Amino acid sequence: MTITQKPIRLSFLRTLFGERVSRTVGAVLILLVVLGCIFVPIFSSHDPSDLVAPPMQAPSWAHPFGTDVVGRDVFVRTFAGGRIDLFAALIVVGFNATFGTLLGTAAGSSTHRAFDSVVMRIIDAILAVPMVVLLLAVVMVVGSTNAWGPLPAGLPGAMIAMMLIGWAFYARLSRGQALVYRESDFVVASRIAGLSQWRIVTKHIFPGVGRLSLSNAIGDLVASVVLLASLPFLGAGVQPPAPEWGSIMYEGRGFLQQAWWITMCPGIILALTGLGLSFLADSFLDSREAGK
Amino acid sequence: MGTRALRRIASRVGQSLVTVFVVCTLVFAMIRLIPGDPVLQILGNEASPESIKALRSQLHLDGSLLQQYGSYLSDLLHGNLGASLIQRGRPVSEIISSSVTSTLTIALFGLLLGVLVGMIAGIWGAVTRRKVVNVGVQAFSILAYATPTFLFALLLVLVVALMWGLLPAGGWPGGFVQSLPYAILPAIALGVNLAPKFLRPVRQEAIDVQDTLFMEAAISRGLPRRKLNLSHVLPNSLLPLVTLVGISLGGLLTNAVIVEAVFGIPGLGSELSKAVAQRDYPVIQGITLLMSVTVIVGNLLAETMYQFVDPRARVQ
Numbered sequence: 001m002t003i004t005q006k007p008i009r010l011s012f013l014r015t016l017f018g019e020r021v022s023r024t025v026g027a028v029l030i031l032l033v034v035l036g037c038i039f040v041p042i043f044s045s046h047d048p049s050d051l052v053a054p055p056m057q058a059p060s061w062a063h064p065f066g067t068d069v070v071g072r073d074v075f076v077r078t079f080a081g082g083r084i085d086l087f088a089a090l091i092v093v094g095f096n097a098t099f100g101t102l103l104g105t106a107a108g109s110s111t112h113r114a115f116d117s118v119v120m121r122i123i124d125a126i127l128a129v130p131m132v133v134l135l136l137a138v139v140m141v142v143g144s145t146n147a148w149g150p151l152p153a154g155l156p157g158a159m160i161a162m163m164l165i166g167w168a169f170y171a172r173l174s175r176g177q178a179l180v181y182r183e184s185d186f187v188v189a190s191r192i193a194g195l196s197q198w199r200i201v202t203k204h205i206f207p208g209v210g211r212l213s214l215s216n217a218i219g220d221l222v223a224s225v226v227l228l229a230s231l232p233f234l235g236a237g238v239q240p241p242a243p244e245w246g247s248i249m250y251e252g253r254g255f256l257q258q259a260w261w262i263t264m265c266p267g268i269i270l271a272l273t274g275l276g277l278s279f280l281a282d283s284f285l286d287s288r289e290a291g292k
Numbered sequence: 293m294g295t296r297a298l299r300r301i302a303s304r305v306g307q308s309l310v311t312v313f314v315v316c317t318l319v320f321a322m323i324r325l326i327p328g329d330p331v332l333q334i335l336g337n338e339a340s341p342e343s344i345k346a347l348r349s350q351l352h353l354d355g356s357l358l359q360q361y362g363s364y365l366s367d368l369l370h371g372n373l374g375a376s377l378i379q380r381g382r383p384v385s386e387i388i389s390s391s392v393t394s395t396l397t398i399a400l401f402g403l404l405l406g407v408l409v410g411m412i413a414g415i416w417g418a419v420t421r422r423k424v425v426n427v428g429v430q431a432f433s434i435l436a437y438a439t440p441t442f443l444f445a446l447l448l449v450l451v452v453a454l455m456w457g458l459l460p461a462g463g464w465p466g467g468f469v470q471s472l473p474y475a476i477l478p479a480i481a482l483g484v485n486l487a488p489k490f491l492r493p494v495r496q497e498a499i500d501v502q503d504t505l506f507m508e509a510a511i512s513r514g515l516p517r518r519k520l521n522l523s524h525v526l527p528n529s530l531l532p533l534v535t536l537v538g539i540s541l542g543g544l545l546t547n548a549v550i551v552e553a554v555f556g557i558p559g560l561g562s563e564l565s566k567a568v569a570q571r572d573y574p575v576i577q578g579i580t581l582l583m584s585v586t587v588i589v590g591n592l593l594a595e596t597m598y599q600f601v602d603p604r605a606r607v608q
Contacts (some may be wrong), residue, residue, distance in 0.1 A: 011430065011434065012427045012428075012430035012431040012434065015423070015426060015427050015430060016423075016427055121310070121314075124307070124311060125311055125314045125315070125318075127542075128311045128315070128542075128584065128587060128588050128591065129315055129318070129542070129584045129587065130541075130542035130543075130545045130546055130583045130584060130587050131542055131543065131546045132545060132546035132549050132561075132564075132583075133580045133583050133584060136564070136565075136568050136576075137318070137319075137322045137576075137580070139568075140322070140568060140571075140576075141322060141325045222437070222438055226438075226440040229440055229442075230440055230441070230442055230550050233442050233549075233550045233553040233554065234549055234550060234553070234561075234565055234568075235553075235565035235566075235568050235569050236568070246442075249442070249443070249446070253446060253554065256446065256449055256450050256454060257450075257454045260450055263443075263446050263450075264446075264447070264450070267443040267446065267447075270440065270443065271435075271438055271439050271440075271443065274437075274438030274439065274440075275434065275435070275438045277438070278434050278437060278438050279434075282434075
């Protein structure tokens with residue numbers, strides 16, 4: 001593949017005001033959203049599913065994001081929904097990055113070529129199928145309406161689907177990076193020095209591969225939140241009445257003209273989260289690995 | 293073209309065939325992995341034994357697993373995708389052919405827009421000395437990446453269609469010319485989401501090219517900057533686009549399905565999500581296979597094309 005796999009730094013804030021401003025703005029945005037998700041549902045006098053006011057009331061002091069089609073508070077629902085989106089994204093990305101990086105490193109640095117080929121064919125097959133098709137297939141198999149413990153209906157299926165697919169991206173990236181390291185001077189030197197294969201992989205190859213995956217994972221959080229919120233538009237994802245960014249917006253999409261706030265207010269919070277994470281991801285990139 | 297390049301293409305074709313086969317097998321396994329008896333799930337518990345038997349044979353769920361797999365593959369090879377369970381036995385191929393036009397129209401226009409925007413903005417941002425342009429390109433790229441397609445699509449509906457009344461908010465009248473105004477907003481939503489994926493590598497390539505020896509040589513020969521950009525930077529930075537278009541097809545189809553839902557366009561995506569909601573297995577099978585094969589063939593074409601456009605790829 002001739003495409004530069006390395007992540008590219010694109011924070012315009014860094015170009016304008018420098019690294020520190022970019023990182024701080026990213027961190028503050030994320031902190032605000034996370035604090036909102038923790039405290040708004042706790043201190044709010046009503047539940048996300050309570051009917052608090054007449055339907056489709058415009059934003060006001062009592063209800064900063066207005067009320068939805070049946071009269072629930074969109075502000076409380078947005079931040080309660082953020083809990084679901086951010087939690088799911090963390091779990092999914094955490095699993096994908098860990099599993100994919102370990103498997104990719106193992107395949108890339110393995111001395112058994114057969115193992116490498118098998119892993120690569122599986123990755124190819126997963127990446128060759130359009131994401132939407134695999135997602136819907138897995139959601140159908142797992143069931144789109146199951147609720148497990150505190151997880152609302154639809155979330156377990158969506159999370160499992162994202163985990164079955166997502167690791168392949170990390171595995172491919174890590175395998176490529178491990179192949180590069182395997183031929184690099186310091187690894188060849190340690191092989192000549194008589195270090196064991198295990199020690200070479202764990203001490204010399206894995207740290208570099210892991211750092212690349214980590215910087216990738218922060219950017220991937222954005223993609224995972226976006227994907228989870230897109231699922232209701234595909235007929236899957238978190239089922240109402242549970243509040244989730246995507247399902248709130250999906251419910252409000254038919255009422256754009258009468259009540260734009262039902263879709264746009266959670267949308268703005270979602271976009272700000274994505275923006276903050278992108279700034280953070282940018283500042284986590286190693287400037288030696290990243291492009292200009 | 294050397295024999296080595298031909299051999300590589302042949303091996304890629306072989307790999308793609310294997311992937312198509314794996315996908316077909318996955319789709320076959322999908323229905324059998326669903327918990328419970330899919331036939332009873334479709335027909336309900338009070339169905340007559342005759343209709344259960346008929347559906348079972350239609351879905352190839354009778355006979356041993358190996359027999360089922362055999363008849364499934366032979367049906368596929370004969371181009372027989374089966375018939376819908378919900379839509380009164382309408383053939384799947386007919387459902388696909390009647391819904392594919394709208395999806396194809398918005399996807400192709402979206403791809404075209406994404407490539408154009410990504411290419412122009414990527415190269416412009418790399419060669420410019422004006423900070424405003426550079427920052428603008430970066431800001432567009434990071435914003436378009438962080439905003440979900442459906443949110444941007446909803447924003448377009450709200451502002452362009454509902455508030456300004458410039459374009460229709462959704463629907464699809466059918467007929468190519470009449471449908472064009474209905475394709476503009478969906479195509480913009482798809483293109484804006486796609487553009488950063490092209491923009492980033494193109495921009496990086498355009499920056500890397502400027503550090504090469506042949507650029508240095510061209511600069512010292514006194515070539516004017518405009519000519520330099522046109523004859524050296526442009527062709528080299530377009531190289532990644534060839535492969536990128538192939539790779540991005542899967543994401544494009546996923547987003548086309550989402551955008552169809554936002555704009556209420558009857559297309560492949562709406563047929564797919566309708567079929568998923570109603571458990572219409574033959575339709576899911578058909579559309580799944582069509583989309584997967586499109587992506588696999590797109591990737592294959594992109595990689596083969598690459599051998600032609602970049603001489604370096606042929607000798608490596």
